[in-house]
Amino acid sequence: MKIKELQTPALLVDGAALEYNLATMSEALPGPRLRPHVKAHKCTELARRQAEGGHTGFTCATIRECEGMAAAGLGSDLMLANEVVDARRIGALIAMNKAARVTLAVDSDASIEAAAAGGVRDVVIDVNVGLPRCGCAPEDAGRLADLARARGLNVRGVMGYEGHVVGVEDRAVRESSTADCMKLLLSAHADVGGELISAGGTGTYDINTWANEIQAGSYALMDTAYGHLDLPFRQALTVLATVISVAPGYAVADCGLKALGMDHGNPTIPDATVFFCSDEHVTFIPDEGAPVKFGDRIRVVPAHVDPTVAYHERMHITDGDGVAETWPVDLRGW
Amino acid sequence: MKIKELQTPALLVDGAALEYNLATMSEALPGPRLRPHVKAHKCTELARRQAEGGHTGFTCATIRECEGMAAAGLGSDLMLANEVVDARRIGALIAMNKAARVTLAVDSDASIEAAAAGGVRDVVIDVNVGLPRCGCAPEDAGRLADLARARGLNVRGVMGYEGHVVGVEDRAVRESSTADCMKLLLSAHADVGGELISAGGTGTYDINTWANEIQAGSYALMDTAYGHLDLPFRQALTVLATVISVAPGYAVADCGLKALGMDHGNPTIPDATVFFCSDEHVTFIPDEGAPVKFGDRIRVVPAHVDPTVAYHERMHITDGDGVAETWPVDLRGW
Numbered sequence: 001m002k003i004k005e006l007q008t009p010a011l012l013v014d015g016a017a018l019e020y021n022l023a024t025m026s027e028a029l030p031g032p033r034l035r036p037h038v039k040a041h042k043c044t045e046l047a048r049r050q051a052e053g054g055h056t057g058f059t060c061a062t063i064r065e066c067e068g069m070a071a072a073g074l075g076s077d078l079m080l081a082n083e084v085v086d087a088r089r090i091g092a093l094i095a096m097n098k099a100a101r102v103t104l105a106v107d108s109d110a111s112i113e114a115a116a117a118g119g120v121r122d123v124v125i126d127v128n129v130g131l132p133r134c135g136c137a138p139e140d141a142g143r144l145a146d147l148a149r150a151r152g153l154n155v156r157g158v159m160g161y162e163g164h165v166v167g168v169e170d171r172a173v174r175e176s177s178t179a180d181c182m183k184l185l186l187s188a189h190a191d192v193g194g195e196l197i198s199a200g201g202t203g204t205y206d207i208n209t210w211a212n213e214i215q216a217g218s219y220a221l222m223d224t225a226y227g228h229l230d231l232p233f234r235q236a237l238t239v240l241a242t243v244i245s246v247a248p249g250y251a252v253a254d255c256g257l258k259a260l261g262m263d264h265g266n267p268t269i270p271d272a273t274v275f276f277c278s279d280e281h282v283t284f285i286p287d288e289g290a291p292v293k294f295g296d297r298i299r300v301v302p303a304h305v306d307p308t309v310a311y312h313e314r315m316h317i318t319d320g321d322g323v324a325e326t327w328p329v330d331l332r333g334w
Numbered sequence: 335m336k337i338k339e340l341q342t343p344a345l346l347v348d349g350a351a352l353e354y355n356l357a358t359m360s361e362a363l364p365g366p367r368l369r370p371h372v373k374a375h376k377c378t379e380l381a382r383r384q385a386e387g388g389h390t391g392f393t394c395a396t397i398r399e400c401e402g403m404a405a406a407g408l409g410s411d412l413m414l415a416n417e418v419v420d421a422r423r424i425g426a427l428i429a430m431n432k433a434a435r436v437t438l439a440v441d442s443d444a445s446i447e448a449a450a451a452g453g454v455r456d457v458v459i460d461v462n463v464g465l466p467r468c469g470c471a472p473e474d475a476g477r478l479a480d481l482a483r484a485r486g487l488n489v490r491g492v493m494g495y496e497g498h499v500v501g502v503e504d505r506a507v508r509e510s511s512t513a514d515c516m517k518l519l520l521s522a523h524a525d526v527g528g529e530l531i532s533a534g535g536t537g538t539y540d541i542n543t544w545a546n547e548i549q550a551g552s553y554a555l556m557d558t559a560y561g562h563l564d565l566p567f568r569q570a571l572t573v574l575a576t577v578i579s580v581a582p583g584y585a586v587a588d589c590g591l592k593a594l595g596m597d598h599g600n601p602t603i604p605d606a607t608v609f610f611c612s613d614e615h616v617t618f619i620p621d622e623g624a625p626v627k628f629g630d631r632i633r634v635v636p637a638h639v640d641p642t643v644a645y646h647e648r649m650h651i652t653d654g655d656g657v658a659e660t661w662p663v664d665l666r667g668w
Contacts, residue, residue: 061614083578085629110628133617134579134586244417245468252468257641262597279640280395283467294444295419306613307591313667333647
């Protein structure tokens with residue numbers, strides 16, 4: 001199939017850029033040094049490529065992601081990097097699938113109790129290293145680990161995501177901030193023990209040398225937010241759109257709010273300026289000398305990969321003008 | 335089933351508020367005066383309730399919405415209020431489903447040619463009334479209607495959406511701007527002819543008395559953006575979330591960017607201030623005197639209904655503490 005035959009909007013992944021990104025990351029963080037986060041692509045076929053590259057442990061954000069990964073035979077070492085109130089689906093998953101292992105994040109007495117009650121076996125102590133989100137105070141990590149062990153849970157170590165740092169454009173600040181964050185995580189790990197010190201993202205993959213595994217996900221597909229950083233990864237993801245209307249001074253294509261994550265702002269369009277997005281439209285101003293006409297295909301580059309992919313049922317892996325493969329985005333929902 | 339048994343995040347629709355909104359709108363715009371836009375809810379079961387209220391013509395934004403509505407037996411008078419480059423799926427739909435009728439928006443020579451080539455029978459001339467998006471110049475509408483008729487298409491009239499006006503908070507400005515827009519649409523209609531003068535949205539449903547049918551959609555479920563206006567509709571839609579982590583000064587619930595349309599900004603949470611959203615989290619600051627604890631259920635009110643619903647597989651219609659019905663969001667995708 002040719003790209004031009006696709007219905008639009010359609011999620012395109014440049015096959016060569018994807019391969020480049022996967023290879024570049026695998027060289028920097030071989031094997032278990034990388035625990036790819038599947039939330040960025042929500043696609044078991046893409047995860048399979050990451051596993052073939054030696055990364056057989058994965059990070060998940062939802063129970064559905066864990067279930068889907070296990071069903072695809074990729075569940076030998078899943079970390080659900082979120083607290084869960086009702087953990088029974090995780091307990092059922094590991095009870096029914098002997099090849100599956102799910103390590104659940106806990107950050108409070110109550111979340112430990114929920115893990116134990118749900119039939120979870122493995123946990124990691126989630127430590128707040130500065131991002132105001134989940135995670136216990138570093139000085140409380142040892143106590144929680146003791147509590148978890150007393151409840152019969154296997155404590156595999158610590159995780160602490162420097163999510164407020166991964167997007168900082170100044171590399172020197174990113175480095176010093178990551179060091180500050182990881183000092184907290186290592187102090188927690190000294191109290192907790194266990195083999196895992198899990199942290200990091202695409203923006204700190206080569207900076208965070210304190211963690212022994214990095215939870216990067218966006219690097220495979222990339223977005224314009226990470227594109228502003230000094231990273232070696234290529235923009236693999238675009239949304240293919242069709243120009244449906246042209247007026248003096250602007251044009252409209254069929255890729256809108258329901259095909260794009262908008263929390264990082266508007267997408268970008270090569271040789272054009274994005275004016276605004278509506279539910280099913282993007283209105284844009286073509287650069288002088290780059291006019292468009294009804295039926296033209298354009299590429300829209302998302303500002304944020306994760307919530308963009310989550311709107312689409314499938315992604316098309318391209319090779320030049322052709323579609324080499326089409327992969328279902330099969331880990332959506334909850 | 336009880337609401338408290340639902341997995342989160344989950345889309346909840348307050349059944350009483352929904353009924354109130356549907357009844358209030360049907361009283362204001364009975365029968366064919368309203369052509370409900372299904373893009374706001376993407377749910378054939380909800381559309382069926384609107385049809386039972388007397389509104390049997392619907393507005394759609396995508397071909398998939400047309401196909402789904404026709405398959406549900408609700409396709410007797412669908413308007414696809416967008417231009418389409420490849421109209422063959424519409425041609426196939428009306429050829430294979432004798433009960434289905436799809437009227438396609440056209441705004442250029444090329445879009446008329448595409449409609450004819452795809453097997454479309456009915457069109458409406460899409461007129462730009464001020465929103466910089468699709469639509470021809472008002473003075474070109476008559477020529478396009480002639481061209482469409484010459485190509486064998488049945489021209490049913492005009493549409494022109496005052497999308498830049500529907501959200502204006504000052505009612506007097508909304509009224510005068512709508513009048514300006516509709517002056518343009520009526521002048522186009524004088525040249526085009528046909529039975530349809532289609533326009534309007536939830537924000538102008540009772541202001542736009544020039545159009546003979548109103549394409550409102552958001553009124554059924556509502557969002558905080560429309561909630562700022564002086565409209566009689568009640569907030570029916572919320573996202574149910576579970577508190578998964580509590581820290582001094584803030585808490586985190588499991589409803590993030592992948593469960594919310596973010597183009598209108600952060601959602602709101604009663605008795606709390608939203609701090610920020612991540613992919614699967616909302617970090618929020620509970621009001622003094624309204625503390626939350628691990629496992630608490632909260633309601634997150636989306637800022638924009640359409641791209642929120644499009645993330646969810648189903649919506650739960652609630653009745654007090656119970657779930658009365660669960661409807662698939664079956665018109666998603668393209």
